Amino acid sequence: MPPQLLPASAAAFAPRASSVNVVLGNKVEPWLTQTLKRINRIKRPLNSVPQHQRCLTETLSSPNAIWTLASLMLPKAPESELRQDSNPLIEAIFNYQLIHLEAYIVHVDMVLRNEVAYKLTPDTIEAxxxxxxxxxxxxxxxNTYDWSEKETQCKKLHEDFIQAINKFVFRTHVSALEGLEEDGAGELLSGKSEEVKTNVMGLIKPLLPPPPRIVDVVRQPPLLPSSPVNPSLWSQPTTTASLPAPVEAWRVLPSSPSVSASSADSNASLWASIGMSEAQLPSPTPSYSQPFSTAGFYYGTPMVTAPLPHLPLPSMLAPQCGVSVGYNSFGWDRYQEYATTI
Structure with a gap:
């Protein structure tokens, strides 16, 4: 693709040149010859390419050679200040204005790209x-929420628009010169005005607020056996050795009927001398728990409990006896004799 060559007058903030850059080919199209003859009040010879080029350059370089590219209907005031009325015609009259997009030709190329380049007038740019x-x-x-850099962002948005609208150059085919009128003025034909509207309104960017910050949701890690977050869930109650209940002294009977009364009395007195406080277990302490460890499936050491006093059993106090020992002259070894008598 050939390079897009434009004169210095087409640059941003550049003033209008005194002469338009016109480049024609070796052969002039018949429609251009008819157009130049139509707009010239004074009949000028158009028999060669240089004559066409001179006539077209002088016509487009005139201060009155202003083209109307399109017209925009825009509001006169912000939305909060617009007039409200039941009649839509009255609302349109009081609330909207018509801005004509006027431009002048800065470049005509009928050799490489067959295009015409337009630049907006200073009055249109200012409006x-x-x-x-x-x-x-x-x-x-x-229409946007407040954030810390809102004013700065809005100011930058306006500065970017100033740069863009001053750089705006509209290009179209050279056939647009068929709409040329007297004194070099003209109007775009073949629906090109809609294209200009779209391009200009595309330069008016919306104010985009920054996206909301993504807040990292702190999630509680899953409870594992090795996690000490809530040890009560994994704690096991410590087991204590079960001890027999204390035996009352009157329930202790001699293991043999031959035991003398003195031995029974001394044995009973021995058991009676042991109070309930000595044999009673201490009150259980609150159970404690240790965190479960994956190193080994072991629980904590059980609590140390107070040992029971070493008590002699009744069989240890009574003399050794066998089945021949009787109870009140009844011997177990004479069971068959008594059974026969009965």
Whole structure:
């Protein structure tokens, strides 16, 4: 693709040149010859390419050679200040204005790209900048939530629009010169005005607030056996050795009927001398738990309990006896004799 060559007058903030850059080919199209003859009040010879080029350059370089590219209907005031009326015609009259996008030709190329380049006039640029600052930016700030850099962002949005609208150059095919009128003025034909509207309105960017910050949700890690977050869930009650209940002294009977009364009395007195406080277990202490460890499936050491006093059993106090020992002259070894008698 050949390079897009434009004169210095097409640059941003550049003033309008005194002469338009026109480049024609070796052969002039018949429609261009008819157009130049139609707009010239004074009949000029158009028999060669240089004559066509001179006539077209002088016509487009005239101060009155202003083209109307399109017309935009824009609000006169911010949305909060617009007039409300039941009649839509009255609302349109009081609330909207018509801005004509006027431009002048800076370049005509009928050799490489067959295009015409237009640049907006300073008055049109100033009207669009004023609309963007006083209406668009005000509406954008009112329709977005507040954040710390809102004013700075809105100011940058307006500065970017100023740069863009001053750099704006509209290019179209050279056939647009068929809409040329007297004194070099003209109007775009073949629906090109809609394309200009789309391009200009595309330069008016919305005010985009920053996206909401993603807040990291702190999630509680899953409870594992090795996690000490809630040890009560994994704690096991410590087991204590079960001890027999204390035996009352009157329930202790001699293991043999031959035991003398003195031995029984002394044995009974021995058991009676042991109070309940000595044989009673201490009150259990609150159970404690240790965290479960994956190193080994072991629980904590059980609590140390108070040992029972070493008590002699009745069989240890009575003399050794066998089955021949009787109870009140009844011997177990004479069971068969008594059974026969009975």
């Amino acid at each position: 669009l900048i004023e609309y963007h600052k006083d209406i668009h930016c005000v509406n954008a700030k009112a």
